[in-house]
Amino acid sequence: MFAPMMAALIMRLFVSREGLKGSLGILRNWRYYLIALLAPIAYAGLLVLIIVSTGQSSFNWPGQTSLLLAVPLLILKSLKEFPLGIGEEYGWRGYLLPRLLPMGEIKATVFVGLIWCFWHLPMMVLGMNYPGQNVIISSIVFTVFVVLMNFPFTWLFLASKGSVMVVALFHITLDVFTDIFCSPACLPKGNQLFVSSAGITSCVLLLAIIVLRYTVLTRRLR
Numbered sequence: 001m002f003a004p005m006m007a008a009l010i011m012r013l014f015v016s017r018e019g020l021k022g023s024l025g026i027l028r029n030w031r032y033y034l035i036a037l038l039a040p041i042a043y044a045g046l047l048v049l050i051i052v053s054t055g056q057s058s059f060n061w062p063g064q065t066s067l068l069l070a071v072p073l074l075i076l077k078s079l080k081e082f083p084l085g086i087g088e089e090y091g092w093r094g095y096l097l098p099r100l101l102p103m104g105e106i107k108a109t110v111f112v113g114l115i116w117c118f119w120h121l122p123m124m125v126l127g128m129n130y131p132g133q134n135v136i137i138s139s140i141v142f143t144v145f146v147v148l149m150n151f152p153f154t155w156l157f158l159a160s161k162g163s164v165m166v167v168a169l170f171h172i173t174l175d176v177f178t179d180i181f182c183s184p185a186c187l188p189k190g191n192q193l194f195v196s197s198a199g200i201t202s203c204v205l206l207l208a209i210i211v212l213r214y215t216v217l218t219r220r221l222r
Contacts (some may be wrong), residue, residue: 001084004091004119011095023094024086025163032160033169037075039152040174043205044181044197051182051201057190074180078173085168085175092116093157094164106214109154113147120146130192130199131184138193145198148206155213178202 012018052059061067092112100108120142123129130138153167160166178197180186187195194200 002087004089004095005087006091008091008095023090024165025094025160026165028160028163028166032156032163032166036156036166036170037078037173039156040170040177041071041075043174044177047178047197047202047205048181048187050205051187051190051195054201056195056201057187060186060188062185074176075173078169078176081172081176082169085170085172086164089153089164089168089171093153093167094162097154097157098162105154105158109150110147112154113150114143116150117143117146130196133193141193141200141203142198145203145206148203148210149198151206151210151213 009020012020012023048059051057061070063070065073092115096115097108097112100111102108103111121139124135124139124142129142153170156170157163157167182195182197182199182202184190184192192199196202
């Protein structure tokens with residue numbers, strides 16, 4: 001997970017020679033860090049609610065602690081694994097995205113998503129995202145998911161004035177909560193191609209959020 005960061009460091013130090021000063025974006029309003037923590041939890045909860053309410057699977061909490069107690073424990077887990085998020089985000093959002101933004105927010109986000117997806121290709125070939133599913137179909141679904149999921153990352157990165165730390169926290173918290181709440185243990189009756197954190201249902205939910213953002217919310221901001 002630190003390969004994108006290593007690549008960005010090499011570019012900054014030896015190619016563009018722009019240095020590292022201010023590249024992490026640590027000092028930001030606390031509200032952005034709060035959003036980075038709470039938004040993934042809300043997304044995971046909404047996704048599970050949609051999956052259960054549409055009859056794709058029942059929800060089963062297999063943990064030894066109660067679900068109410070598990071949430072703060074998972075937040076602590078996210079904070080513990082926070083450096084892993086920095087490893088990826090320093091490359092994707094910290095270096096790559098700002099250089100693609102001149103082509104436009106949407107195009108830049110799609111390009112980063114496609115590159116990010118290609119980077120995950122070994123995981124797809126090994127069948128880690130959708131166990132037991134067709135690799136070609138799984139790869140298509142995963143590509144669509146990664147491109148769509150890039151949009152919230154771009155929005156948060158721009159809103160926080162280019163903070164790698166904020167999007168890194170968002171990234172790792174999203175991974176922790178969705179990977180657990182959308183796991184086969186929690187959603188035992190669902191087809192992983194649909195109910196996994198990177199499944200078709202998640203793609204539909206993300207698409208709805210993106211359309212809402214660029215239509216209704218954009219008109220209101222104007």
